Amino acid sequence: MKTVLGFMIAAFAALSPAFAGSVDEMLKADRAFAAMAERDGVPAAFAAEDVHMFPDGAQPYQGRDTLIERYATWPASADMTWTPAGGMASEAGDFGFTWGRYIFTAVGASGGETVEHGKYLSVWRKDKNGEWKFVADIGNVNPEP
Secondary structure, three states: OHHHHHHHHHHHHHHHHHHHHHHHHHHHHHHHHHHHHHEEEEEEOOOEEEEEEOOOOOOOOOOOHHHHHHHOOOOHHHHHHHEEEEEEEEEEEEOEEEEEEEEEEOOOOOOOEEEEEEEEEEEEEHHHHHHHHEEEEEEEEOOOO
16 A cells, blocks of 8 residues: 555656646746736736636626626726735646635725735636636635735
8 A cells, every 4th residue: 555655646746847837837827917917907818718707796707808898897996916826737738727815905985995805716728829818717705814
């Protein structure tokens, strides 16, 4: 039993660098997306055409055009920042997920600031040009970490 377990651990350790490269690429794409969102507002540049969104407290929706429409109606005072924390990739290195934490802030109608902390999970797929695009995203609110 110890021999089998030792072999499995050694095999996984030998394979993990291949997975790590894909995870690093996805995390880099997620960080670039977060930087673009912080600088320019939450864009859909990193979304696949067939993206599926699962917003907290709302019905799911599908499609890059719908995503763009939804974010076009965000209040000017709304801001979302996020930080990827980790992820996993498929053996083929063309599909996986990242997860992390986000902070959403907005000024309400009464002038008071709303701050929400949460976590998210984004599913990523390499497109035909070898670029990472997110194909699904889900997030929900939690207490401040």
